[in-house]
Amino acid sequence: MTTVLSLRGATKRFGGLVAVNDLDFDVAEHEVLGLIGPNGSGKSTTLNLISGALRPTSGTISLRGSAISGLPAQDIARRGVARTFQLVRLLPSMNVLENVMAGAVFGHRRRWGHDAEAQAMRMLEKVGLERRAQAPVGQLTYIDTKRVELARTLAGEPKVLLLDEWLAGLNPTELEEGISLIRALRDEGRTIILVEHVMDAIRSLCDRCVVMSSGCKIAEGDTEAVLSDPEVIEAYLGTEDA
Amino acid sequence: MTRTEIQQVALAAALLAAAACLPFVSDAYLLSIGVTIAMYTVLATSWALFSGPTHYISLATAAFFGIGTYVTGMGIEHLPYWLLLPIAGLIGAVLAALVGIATLRLSGVYFVIFTLGLAELVRQIITWFQNISGQKGLYVLTAITEEHIYWQLVGLAALVFLTGWAIWRSRLGFAVRILGDDEEVARHAGINTARVKVLLFMVPGAVAAITGAILAPRYVYIEPSIAFTPMLSFQVVIMALLGGTGRLWGPIVGVIPFTFLWEAISGTFPNQTTLLLGLSFLVIVYLLPKGFVGLMQSARNRVNRREGFA
Numbered sequence: 001m002t003t004v005l006s007l008r009g010a011t012k013r014f015g016g017l018v019a020v021n022d023l024d025f026d027v028a029e030h031e032v033l034g035l036i037g038p039n040g041s042g043k044s045t046t047l048n049l050i051s052g053a054l055r056p057t058s059g060t061i062s063l064r065g066s067a068i069s070g071l072p073a074q075d076i077a078r079r080g081v082a083r084t085f086q087l088v089r090l091l092p093s094m095n096v097l098e099n100v101m102a103g104a105v106f107g108h109r110r111r112w113g114h115d116a117e118a119q120a121m122r123m124l125e126k127v128g129l130e131r132r133a134q135a136p137v138g139q140l141t142y143i144d145t146k147r148v149e150l151a152r153t154l155a156g157e158p159k160v161l162l163l164d165e166w167l168a169g170l171n172p173t174e175l176e177e178g179i180s181l182i183r184a185l186r187d188e189g190r191t192i193i194l195v196e197h198v199m200d201a202i203r204s205l206c207d208r209c210v211v212m213s214s215g216c217k218i219a220e221g222d223t224e225a226v227l228s229d230p231e232v233i234e235a236y237l238g239t240e241d242a
Numbered sequence: 243m244t245r246t247e248i249q250q251v252a253l254a255a256a257l258l259a260a261a262a263c264l265p266f267v268s269d270a271y272l273l274s275i276g277v278t279i280a281m282y283t284v285l286a287t288s289w290a291l292f293s294g295p296t297h298y299i300s301l302a303t304a305a306f307f308g309i310g311t312y313v314t315g316m317g318i319e320h321l322p323y324w325l326l327l328p329i330a331g332l333i334g335a336v337l338a339a340l341v342g343i344a345t346l347r348l349s350g351v352y353f354v355i356f357t358l359g360l361a362e363l364v365r366q367i368i369t370w371f372q373n374i375s376g377q378k379g380l381y382v383l384t385a386i387t388e389e390h391i392y393w394q395l396v397g398l399a400a401l402v403f404l405t406g407w408a409i410w411r412s413r414l415g416f417a418v419r420i421l422g423d424d425e426e427v428a429r430h431a432g433i434n435t436a437r438v439k440v441l442l443f444m445v446p447g448a449v450a451a452i453t454g455a456i457l458a459p460r461y462v463y464i465e466p467s468i469a470f471t472p473m474l475s476f477q478v479v480i481m482a483l484l485g486g487t488g489r490l491w492g493p494i495v496g497v498i499p500f501t502f503l504w505e506a507i508s509g510t511f512p513n514q515t516t517l518l519l520g521l522s523f524l525v526i527v528y529l530l531p532k533g534f535v536g537l538m539q540s541a542r543n544r545v546n547r548r549e550g551f552a
C-alpha cells in the first residue's frame with residue numbers, strides 16, 4: 001500500500017491553546033480514514049492544516065512524499081487535496097453548475113470551456129443533482145447544498161478528499177442517501193479523510209480510524225477495534241453522548 | 243457567443259458610435275460636459291472592474307491620473323503624442339502591480355489608506371523635484387482640441403468595455419467572480435487570489451494613467467495640486483457606487499446623472515464642494531448600497547415574482 005498523505009508531529013497552537021498536538025498518522029491510497037473525536041478535539045483544525053487554511057505551528061505534512069505544510073491553500077489544492085467545509089460554503093452569486101465548475105476550472109486537473117462544463121455535469125450526475133444544474137444555490141435544500149459542495153471538490157479530480165462532517169445535520173432518509181453516496185466514492189477507490197460524528201456512518205464507511213481528544217491522538221487502528229477501545233469510549237462519554 | 247451577447251455588443255457599439263457624434267451637434271459647453279462624462283465613464287468603469295468583485299476600495303485613481311498627465315507634460319516636447327498614451331498606460335500598470343503586490347495581501351482598510359496615501363506621496367515627490375529644478379508647473383501646448391480629447395476618451399471607453407467583457411469571459415474573470423463571492427473557497431479551489439487581484443488592479447492603473455495623459459493638453463498648465471487632486475479619486479468611487487458595480491455598464495448609469503448634479507451643485511456652492519461630496523457619498527452608501535443597477539434588479543425581481551403568482 002502506498003502512503004498518499006502523512007502527518008508527522010503536526011501541531012497547531014492558538015495562543016495558549018494547543019488545538020492539534022504532535023499528531024502523526026498516514027493515509028494509504030484508496031483508504032477511507034475516519035478522523036473522529038469529541039467536540040473541540042481538533043478535527044477541523046487538522047483538516048485546516050492539511051488543506052492549508054491554517055499553517056501548522058510545527059511538524060510536517062506531506063503529500064506523496066513531498067512536503068505541503070506551509071504552502072498556501074491554492075498550491076495544496078492544485079497538488080490534489082480538496083475539501084468540504086463543516087459549515088457549507090457555496091458561491092452565492094452563481095448557479096449550481098457554476099459552483100461545480102469552480103472546482104473543474106481551477107482544481108488539481110484543470111479544464112476550461114465545454115470541457116469544464118461537461119466535467120461539472122458529470123459530477124452533478126454523480127451526486128444526483130444534474131436536474132438542478134441551472135438553479136440558483138439559494139433555492140437548494142440543505143442536503144443539496146452539501147451535494148453541490150461535494151461535487152465541487154470532486155470536479156478537480158483530487159488525490160485526497162477531506163470531508164468535514166459532511167453527513168451532519170441530515171434527517172434519517174437523507175443520511176441514508178448521504179452514506180450511500182460516500183460509499184460510492186469509496187468503491188471508486190478514492191482516498192478520503194472523513195471527519196464524522198455519526199457512528200453508523202463511521203462503522204460502514206471507514207477502513208481505519210484515528211481518534212483525537214483535546215488535540216492529541218488517543219487511538220488509531222481498525223474501526224471496530226478502535227470503537228471498542230475503553231479509552232475511546234471514555235473520551236466520548238466524558239464529554240457527551242457518543 | 244450567444245445571441246444575447248451579440249445583441250449586447252451591437253447595442254454597446256451603436257451607443258458608442260452615437261456618443262462619438264456629440265461634437266457635431268453640440269456647443270462648446272455641452273462638449274465640455276461630454277468630456278467630463280467620458281472621462282468619468284472610463285475611470286469609474288475600470289475602477290469597478292477591480293473594486294466591484296474584490297470589494298477593495300481603491301483611492302489611487304488620482305495617483306495614476308496625475309502620473310499620466312505628467313507623462314504627457316514632460317514627454318510632449320520629446321516624443322510623438324501617440325506614443326505617450328501607451329507609455330502612460332505601461333507606467334500606470336507597473337505602478338499598480340507594485341502597489342498591489344505590496345498591499346493586496348493586507349485587509350481592505352489598509353488598502354484604502356495606502357491608495358489614498360499613494361496619490362499624496364507621488365504628488366510630494368514631484369513637488370520636491372520641481373523645487374530642486376526651480377520650475378513650478380509644466381506648460382502643455384499642443385494643437386489638440388477639445389473634440390480630439392473627447393474622441394480619444396470615447397475610444398478609450400470602447401477599449402475599457404471590450405477589456406471588461408473579455409476578462410468576464412476568461413478564466414481570470416471566473417476566478418474574480420469566485421473570489422468576490424468567497425475568498426476562502428477561491429483559495430481552496432486552487433485560485434491564486436493574490437495574483438488575480440494584482441492582475442486586475444493593473445487595469446484601472448493603466449486606464450487612469452492613459453486618461454490623465456489624454457486630458458493633459460486640456461489643462462494647458464499642469465501643476466501637482468491639479469494633477470493629483472484627491473477629489474478625483476473620491477468622485478470616481480461615488481459615481482461607480484451610485485451606478486452599481488455588479489454590471490459592466492453599471493458605473494455609467496451613475497456617471498451621467500452625477501456629472502449634471504455636480505455641475506449644478508459646484509456652480510451654486512463653489513466653496514462647499516468637499517463637504518457636499520462627502521454628503522453625497524453617505525447618501526449613496528446608505529440609500530443605494532448596490533447602486534442603480536441593484537435598484538433595477540430588485541424592481542425586476544419584484545415584477546417577476548408578481549407575475550409568478552398570477
Ligand SMILES: Nc1ncnc2c1ncn2[C@@H]1O[C@H](COP(=O)(O)OP(=O)(O)OP(=O)(O)O)[C@@H](O)[C@H]1O
Binds near residue numbers: 017019042044086
Ligand atoms: N481559529 C481559531 N482560533 C482560536 N481557537 C480555535 C480556532 N479554531 C479552532 N479553535 C479551537 O481549537 C479547538 C479545536 O477546534 P476544532 O474546530 O478543530 O474542533 P473539532 O474537533 O472540529 O470540533 P467539532 O466536532 O465541534 O467540529 C477548539 O477548542 C476551538 O475552540
Ligand SMILES: [Mg+2]
Binds near residue numbers: 043044045086164
Ligand atoms: Mg469541526
